[in-house]
Structures are given as structure tokens and as C-alpha cells.
Amino acid sequence: MNILLAEDDLQLGELVEYMLKKKGGYKVDWVMEGEDAYDYANASYYDILILDWMMPNGDGVSVCRRLRSRQYSGAILMLTAKDSVEDRISGLDAGADDYLVKPFEIDELLARLRALSRRNYAPILEEQLFIHEMKLNRLSQTISNNGEEVQLSPREFQLLDLLAQNKGQVLPREVILDRIWGFDADVSMKAIDATIKLLRKKLDIIGQQELLQSIRGVGYKVES
Template identity: 65%
Template sequence: MRILLAEDDLRLGELIAHMLEKKGCHTVEWVTDGLSALDFALATTYDLLILDWMMPGKDGTDICIELRKKSYMGAILILTARDALVDRIEGLDAGADDYLVKPFEIGELLARVRALTRRNFAPIQEEEHEIAGMVLNRTNKTVSAGGKDDTLTVQLTPREFQLLNLLLQNSGITLTREVILDRIWGFDADVGPKTIDATVKLLRKKLSSFGNEELIQSIRGVGYKIEG
């Protein structure tokens, strides 16, 4: 099972990620701020999100609200030191499926993870997306094309994958550089338009392996788009 963990306490985050992988045999991606958590959740398919309530950039409850507004249907578990009834209600009303108060025993966390994964949550998005004769695999972060015996597969970096997936999710819509920067790097990141352009250039080079270097269109002075 694939889990996204968002926890800014480095010691606790390392412990949780280690125990989920060792005891639960899960694959865990760990981020330490809310903006990254939101970007990862929107760009990648996870079976469960584990979000700390208080984080730099964006709180866990704010992430829940934003994801649910975007029709996100995956399981979400909130971690927090707030144990008042009103706080629990707020967390659940924000869109969380469960709520665990710190400090907690790892055994209880694993039990809640098992309980959530037994529930039938609709998938966030299909694992694969076909376009222009290629297949984007959201699980492996690869692009491939060809027949059974002659398939060509290209591995994408996390940023390249997030960019391509973001453009595909918004096919036919021009995304400004500001929107791309916010959704993938975050406005607080120390990068600018040149970084976006460089990532597009590298992604186009990989897509050229399939003859689709022109798939990502440049909209002069604005940004980029992919036609559906």
C-alpha cells in the first residue's frame, strides 16, 4: 500500500515512516510541509494520506478541505496534539476519515491504518493515462509506448512527472508559470520561471523518444498546455 506521510517533526516522521514500512510493509513517501503534501496528493495516487494538523505552509485540515473540494476520495488520517472534542469535530468536518491524538502508540497507528485500508475508497485517478500513443504510469512515474515485445519505457524524475501529470489533468487549459510554480514547487520555493522552462525542456527531450516533443505547447508570455 502506498502512503503519503506529512509530518514536520523530523524524529516522529522518521519513526512513523520506518514503522509503516517495517511493520506494515507499506511504501511511504514522507514530506515535511503542507504545500508539498498537497502537491504530492494531487499529483500521485496514494491509498492513504497521514497528515499532521500543524505544519509549515499549510495545515493538515486546510489540506483536507482543499482536497475534498477537488473531489479527492482517498483515505485521510489526521495526527494532532489537540484532544478537545471540538478539535476532533473540526478535523472530521474538514474531511478527515480518522483522527489520532499525539502522543500515540505505534501499534494503534498501525491498527487505524489497517482499519482505513479495509474500507472501500474510490480511486483518486486511474493509474495509467493514454495520450498521443503513450501511456503515463502514475504508480511507476514512467512513460511508455510500443507493443508487448518492443515496449519503450522512459523514467521520469518526480518534478517531470508532476509537471506532465498536472498538464494532463488540465488538458486544453493554459497553465501560467505562476500556477505551475505554486502547484509543483510552492511559491516559497527558491526557484523561478527559468526552472520551470528547464524542466519543460528536459521533459520534452524524454517525450521526443516517442516522437512527441511538441506535445507540451508553449504559450508565449503565459505558460504551457497540452491539448486533450
Template identity: 55%
Template sequence: MQILLVEDDQRLGKLVKHMLEHEGYRVKWAIRGDEALALASDFVYDVIILDWMIPVLEGAALCRQLREQRYQKPILMLTAKDAVADRVSGLDAGADDYLVKPFEFSELFARIRALTRRGETPLQEEIVSRGPLTLNRSARTVECNGRQVQLTAREFQLLDFLVQNSGQVLPREVILDRIWGLGSEVSDNNLDAYIRLLRKKIDEPGGATLIQTVRGIGYKVEI
């Protein structure tokens, strides 16, 4: 498995690279954001481990550019920023998971395994139409009743997961783990806020809500 490590701290980068290689991973190490962008444009790594505070092109901006270029492999953000707003910002930029420094290597390895397990199941359809919704997974665009709906990367990921499991009740903890990652500190309140935003964007005024609340459990879509 090939990993791109993006970390400008020489001591930490050297240590993380050594520990990953000891676990059997092949690691390419970049120090600057522009260098990492060039490497990721030339080769599709299984996982990118991305520090937030890197020179030239900082981590969140790099992550956003990669997603705009349709880079679909998992991205794990490393950062000393531990405020909820910072975590949400990183996830909205397109990161799949978030690990706050300092961290235990056992947790880093567990998160990599979790991310790669999710990536083992390919998307079956590029364009998915369910009821009034049409999702284009490559372009990350959504139409609802023929109108374009502008969603953030995280909102699209959440809606896509709900639509994939149409008719099933998805517990909150399942949604949080699938969308924000193992061990994320994103709370139920954050999930509720995302659901409210999605409803505001996709529901027709005066019409029934597409995303239903199942009290005490989670959410489901019936389309």
C-alpha cells in the same frame, strides 16, 4: 502500499516513517502543507497521514483543499488536539479518521488497515438516484425534489452511506465506525446532531422524514 506522511516534527516524523517502513509500507515524508499538497496532486497515495499543526498550510486546510480537488483516498489526521470540537472540525474538513497524540503504533497500524479495507470496494455508481434524492459522488452534490441541498463533507458521507443501504436498519455503532473511523470518540449525541441537521436540510416542510429512527438500534432510509 504507498503512504504520504505529513509531519513537521523531525524526531516524530523520522520515527513514524521508520516504523511504517518496518511494516512494509513505502513512505514519502513531507514537512510543510504546501509540499504535501504538491505531492498529493502528482501522485495518488493509498493513505495520507496528516498532522494538524504543520507550517505554511495547516492540516485541516490541506485536507479541505484535497477534498475540493476530489482526492478520494483515506486521510488519517494526527493531532494533539483532543477536544470533541477539534475532532469534529478535522472530520468535517474531510478526514476519514482521527488519532490523538501520543499514540501507540499498534493502533496506528490498525487504523491504516481499517481505512484501506474500506477503500478496497469501489463506488459502483457516480450518480445515485433514490426516490426524491440524487447524489453526485464525484461533485459531492445533492438534489432533493429538484432543489440543490448544501451539505458539509461529513453530512454528504453520512447521507450517502444511509442511501447506499436503503431499506436496511443501520446500528449506531456501524454508522459511527464507517463514517468516523475505528476507535473514534465521536459519540451517539454527535451522530444524532448530524441526523437532525440532515433532516432539516433534506426533508420537505410538513412532509415525512426520509431518515427514520429505529429506537434502540439506529437509523434507516426507506426510498
């Protein structure tokens, strides 16, 4: 199960990340600011988001509300030190599926995650996706246009599919590296550049070389 943990308390964040990996066997991405949580949630699929109520650059409630306004359908668990009924209602009304009051036991957090995971939040991805005249086939991992079809490598497909799911939105290079290779992988940003170069050559074959845009100093996007 893939989990995004957004918690700005360094000691608590380290503990929760460690225990989720060790006791739950989960894959965990940990961020410490609300804006990062929003960007990560939009850039990839997570089974569950764990959002701290109070964070710099966007509190958990506002991040939750922004995600739901964009029809984000994933499970969201709110961590909060606020224990009043009004605060709980505020978090749930913002779109949270559950909440856990600090301080909490790790075993209770794991139990709540298991309960949330039993619900089916997984988005249904269409087998074929059309971007302008280009067709992306997720089953065969090919792209085609005007009768011309090109096979993508697994990395090329993962990268293009990630950008396609977020078309019109600039994805930072750091987010791309994490989503495709993982921050723990022994690769550099040059891996992104090499994959982008190969992908552009294949897009050029089907006349879609302008589809993939570079945003200098930031990252890449696919035109909407």
C-alpha cells in the same frame, strides 16, 4: 501500500516513517510542510495520507479541505494533539476519514491504517485518455493521433501518464523524480531530462510536440 506522511516534528516523523516501513512494510514519502503535502498528494496516488494538524505552510485541516474541494478521493488520517470534541468534528468535517490523538502507540496507528486500507479508495483510471487530439492508451502504453501510433517505453509512459493526470499543473522536477524513479534511486535530474527528450521526439512523430511544456527552473506540465 503507498503512504504520504506529513509531519513537521523531526523526531516523530523519523520514528513513524521508520516503523511504517519496518513493521508495516509500507512505501512511505515524508514531507514536513503543508504545501508539500498538498503538492505530493496531487502529483501521485497514495493509498493513505497521514496529515499532522499543525504544520508550517498549511495546517493539516486546510490541506485536507483543499484536497477534498478538488474531489480528492483518497483516505486521509489526521494526527492531532487537539482532543476536544469540537476539534475532532472540525477535522472530520474538513474531509478526514479518521483521526489519531497524540501521543499514540505505533501499533494503534498501524491498526487504523489497516482499517482504512480495507475500504476501496482507489481511483478508477480509464484505459484511454484523450488530451486534445492525442490518445494515451494505458493498456498498450502507446500514444496516437491522426492514425499514427507510437509505442512508449515504461519510463516514458509513466512520466507522460503522471503529467496527464495533472494536466495544466506544473509538476516540480523533484516531485517527478520521486514519483517515477524514487528519491532513493541512484539517478540524477539528468534522467528526467533524457526521458523528456525521448518523449518529445515521440510526441513530435504524432504532431503533438507542443503538448509537453517546460517551465524554466521549476518542472514540466501537459497543456490542459
